[in-house]
Amino acid sequence: MELIAEHPVLDASCFKRGEKVEFTFDGRSMDGYEGAPIAVSLHANGIRVYRETPEMKRARGFFCAIGKCSSCFMVVDGVPNVRTCVTPLRAGMRVETQHGRGRAAITAMLSE
Amino acid sequence: MDENESIFNSGVLTDELPGAIRPPQDLWEGKKSGLVVVECPQRIPCNPCATSCPTGAICAFSDINDTPRIDYKKCTGCAICVAVCPGLACFVVDLTFNEDYALYKIPYEMLPLPSKGDTVTCLGRTGEALASGIVETVVEPKHDRTYVIHVSAPKKLANDIRAIKVGG
């Protein structure tokens, strides 16, 4: 992971890093820290493209990091339009690039 | 706008201004442990230099936006202000170190942290390398990760050396 190993002001304990857990991104297994935002965890794995826009198919990634701009919407455990910059990572999460507007899984809708 | 003004507007001191203060030369040359140099030429709401000065050399502010004024007779070169100033705008230069070298007490908040005896690069106000310096002492006066590095370097650069680069 692309982590800051040493910092002149912040000790390693200042960084919010929970248990080390595994998750998947588009089927690839990755490491992350539980509780850190999904978008941050992906960035630490060198992933910078989080979705593709509906019309122009333009790549989008991290931008505001406070859940306000919609740039980092992804499909998480089958749920589209998840604000990954403010959604904490959990072990085993299935994170996928969102293509277009995203579609809720039909099974999820039926079980509601 | 003249050249000097636009250089100043990008954060580089070009002239003496209120708040950008050098010690009087005669006092400075004979003062063991040095005197403070302050480069804080803008009225901003900030006063830790004055409230932390143990001798009152940095005069008390009547308004928190005052630029610093210094009573050089009282300055002992202790460098508490160097460690405390949030803008890293205080430096102490001791011209009595030896015949050709001065001791520069410079704030440092980067990595790597140098050790006594290391050779470092002394930088000017635009990051230009001016000379090599030798680290004489490394202190952390407030134990808050702002280090004050004491570096010996050529005396003739007393008005120019304002930062150090360690390694690389």
Place this chain on the structure above:
Amino acid sequence: MTDISTDILVVGGGPAGLSAASEAASYGARVLIVESDLQLGGQLVKQTHKFFGSRDEYAGTRGYKIADILLSEIKENEQNVKVMINTTVTGYYSEDRTFTAMSGEESYMCIRAQRAIVAAGASERLIPFPNNDLPGVYGAGAVQTLMNVYGVVPGKRVLMVGAGNIGLIVSYQLMQAGVEVAAVVEAMPKIGGYWVHAAKIRRLGVPILLRHSIKEAVGERVVEGAVIMELDDKFAPTGQELRMDCDVICMAVGLSPTTEILSQAGCRMKYVPELCGLVAERDRAMRTSNPDFWSAGDATGIEEASAAMVEGRIAGLCAADSLGLPVKMTKLDEYWTRLDHLRAGEVGSKIRAGIDKVYRDKWEVRLDG
């Protein structure tokens, strides 16, 4: 749907919201802080530099340590303070004085509050240029979140756009994190932030290019570089351009106050350029034209965290007073003296001009509910 009720709802758990909550709770008000992020502290938790101001605003203390101080004050009043993180206030229904909020992505609730203090902070601005949507064009706050909260390297080489305090401070923080800052570009003929912050990065070799802006971001799927351009004194390109290699373009071109809830509550709003956007008219108590609503911090106009903390104190004190609690109203003068001092300098003159446009000595018509 869950139902919660409280005396005072504080929207936003940053420097203003935490100060407001502590102040009100210390007089016995029951306070609920709703914070959209995963922790309290707002932007303070990302600040590794020492703050300006005076001792009252923790001058000389690093921002993230100030967050710790405010959190311990919240803890002292914990019997009166409830906190919900990862929760966003999404609406206000004036007919039954009810707020709606969303926790996480899927869970909704109603909050009934007698009073509300809106300290919702601000959001990052973006400027138009080709490819400004490429991954790698990041808000300055986002870059700070990556490196200073979670310890993730944001990139290898960064172009900083904007030389206000945020652009200057984040440049310094990037260098502390071991990231190279290629340059800071600023369209104005003068840095907008404190001169000493600029001097700090200049003497470490970072160029600050005044009268320069970004022309376009370069890259296919992610940022690989940027073209910067020189501007003349009418902000028109001179034709001088430079291509720079960088993998992050950090945008520090300003913030806009977050005020939607105040608009929904019918508070009288005004667009004030000096305060960076649409903000509520307010009186000496930081109360808005809707007598149930106060506002504080960046939501009332973009300013330093030191001022946000004092505004929060004022709002918390006065909201508690309005509930009939026995507050020390002499504190109000003391807080205003502190604010006046913070705003007295050269950089504060813009803020003063902005506040003059929205400050009301008294309200002619109250929207009493």
